[in-house]
Amino acid sequence: MAVCLKTSRTALHYVRTRPGPAFTHLLNRTFFSCSSHHCNPRIISTNEYRVHSSFLGLGSRASQHSKALKVEDHDHSENEEWDFPGGKVPFTTKIKFTDDSSKDRIPCYRILDNCGQQIRSSTSEMISKELAVKLYSSMVTLQMLDTIFNEAQRQGRISFYLTSNGEEAINIASAAALSNDDVILPQYREHGVLLWRGFSLQEFANQLFGNRSDYGKGRQMPIHYGSNKLNYITVSSPLATQIPQAVGVAYSLKMEKRDACAVTYFGDGSSSEGDFHAGLNLAAVLEAPVIFFCRNNGWAISTPVTDQFRSDGIAAKGQAYGIPSIRVDGNDVLAVYDAVREAREMAIKEQRPVLIEALTYRVGHHSTSDDSTKYRAIEEIEQWKTARNPISRYRNWVESNGWWNEEQESELRGSIRKQLMNAIQVAEQIEKPLLADLFTDVYHEMPSNLQEQERSLTETMKKHPQDFPSGFAV
């Protein structure tokens, strides 16, 4: 390809006019299948590159992209722009590197002030009393659920737990702004979303105890909830793997033209994973209706965000991928609700991804295997637990509207506590899954090698029952 672009504009006239693959790959990865016509330069007009509508129908993308260069290119006086692949860019004669990050940080959207009073200039619509109360009582339920299950782990009744302390507003308010048809792909700190959708306290307890009533059949650690009837995909431990999967779900919804979107949650730490970047990029190119919801709670186990990235948080990364983004006060119920509602509409109506970064603080430890006082100041934790608590802040707002009072509060807490204690007791009594459940669902139907292994294990258990847990049903 002996074309010197610097010396001759006439070289740009060398154009393949046959319809074919859309755009040149500058680094040709397919060298091993390179036939002679691939090695010729194919230069196209990139004015059509940004057409989005191509994805919506069965139209051929190729014909929209492979147009010959316009004759105006001959105009030597216009030096400001050039049709590089990817679009026109303005030139500059000043050598200047962009700043490493913008001087002004992306502002954070909020509706309630620190004390829970609605800021006068906010533009949100009021929510109804019913919804407001439901939001509040769900947040209280979530907080109590977390406290009591965490205690149960400390007592040795379950093996592991992690709380969403401090992130109740994110959990409940975002869930409330979605419809039940929206598919959720969680990380692991979003059980409030599941709670909002109708997962019962008993169902939570069953999963934690891994008993026979657990929908996961005792196969996953506690907290790894999943419910296909509530459109909540089972939690998978590795971070950020759900992000490209969410793009796939959105792709599926887009194909069916459904009035629904995919929503995936992840933390600040997960935004460093490769899957995050690849997933966002893919969603933008695909124009997939997915909401990427980042819970920036400041800590990834013991890694603070300053050691996680150097950009202006995660919201700044959206633009790099061509995704509209917003930063929101994650401890402000109304702001989260509003942002998610708008994002959802954008995602579905405009068929595009949206990125939301909710700033908050992880009040609890990373999990029951962690003691966060080892790496952060107790005063810091206390401040976020009390003065900046999303529940009490929102409670102020609800009470100032006359929709809640102390009596209802103690009644609610008493009732939830009773239900939780009961759920734990019941879950503890239910038997563990059968041995057969060790081997089912690995494949759609059990293959002969697994049948053989099941047989072998059963025989061994029958021969040496004292070596196996008692009460283990075969």
Add this chain to the structure above:
Amino acid sequence: MASIFQGIGAATAISSSTSFDSKKLIFSAPRFHLEKKGSFLVVRSDGKMSNGISGRAEKLVTNAVAAKADAPAASTTSKSGHELLLFEALREGLEEEMDRDPRVCVMGEDVGHYGGSYKVTKGLAPKFGDLRVLDTPIAENSFTGMGIGAAMTGLRPVIEGMNMGFLLLAFNQISNNCGMLHYTSGGQFTIPVVIRGPGGVGRQLGAEHSQRLESYFQSIPGIQMVACSTPYNAKGLMKAAIRSENPVILFEHVLLYNLKEKIPDEEYICNLEEAEMVRPGEHVTILTYSRMRYHVMQAAKTLVNKGYDPEVIDIRSLKPFDLHTIGNSVKKTHRVLIVEECMRTGGIGASLTAAINENFQDYLDAPIVCLSSQDVPTPYAGTLEEYTIVQPAQIVTAVEQLCQ
């Protein structure tokens, strides 16, 4: 094996209209409203019909590979039939499944209007649209994850790795999610994806493009692996893989794409768990798959001239192994030679050796011999590359030693 066989048989034909009840599509069981319409054929390589499907198949084309002649497997007795190359057979299978089921979609790099780097998806994008035949950015973990997410919500994606080696980037998604989510969700979510692409040692493609990924993937629980070697089984396995409810990895070989063969005009699928009897014999069982099948058959010609009668089986199913067919052969010949392209350590041959030793120890007259590539990255230089691949001469020598 009967249980899996029935599982495949249960994937009966779906209504061929392109509209479907979208409300039922997501998270309803059964996943899609299946109607039993039309017929399809399931062909066993030894010509017998399995009990599992005898009630459903209406026609059966017997697979006439039992010819003693050393020609590559002839796969049909029907007089009509059409000749095509292996990559065209893959495409035909893919296209038929996309016609039959509107949920089948393809995603990968350059699969759309470029037609795929080996032309397996050529012509599909203009026919089915940009969304169903999707060009993705270069992010294997991402579009594999995307395929998994799409599968959990009702689609049946076929994910193409431009070269199998690139799927190492998607290992996390394949192992932790593709293989596991059906299990860890308690059966609530199924992942009927097909992951396919060319692998194996080509002609001077360099070490990174000559990977044998079946070695790395074979341990992942929850996935199935098959390797095609002829246009006939390529099409059959492609169709079966798409219809399977399990995630299936279909291994193609870079050097086999231009093999020509006549395949039946009628619809057929191949059993995913079955091995193919290429050449029945009495003296020694030679187990192989993919490209090595042709080296073995070449060696078989020489062996026949020397008076040996090798039985050649193309194992096809790499996970799980078809121990039924293999076992019957071992019981007959009592000697086993495995010829593979994987490396000596941790390859398919290593696992197969262990499996046969465990199950058929009593029937062996001699230790199993496994011919594999050395534990070296594949060099670029042509002569060096050739030394890393098992050649017919080595196979002949091995058989002679085994049969002493």
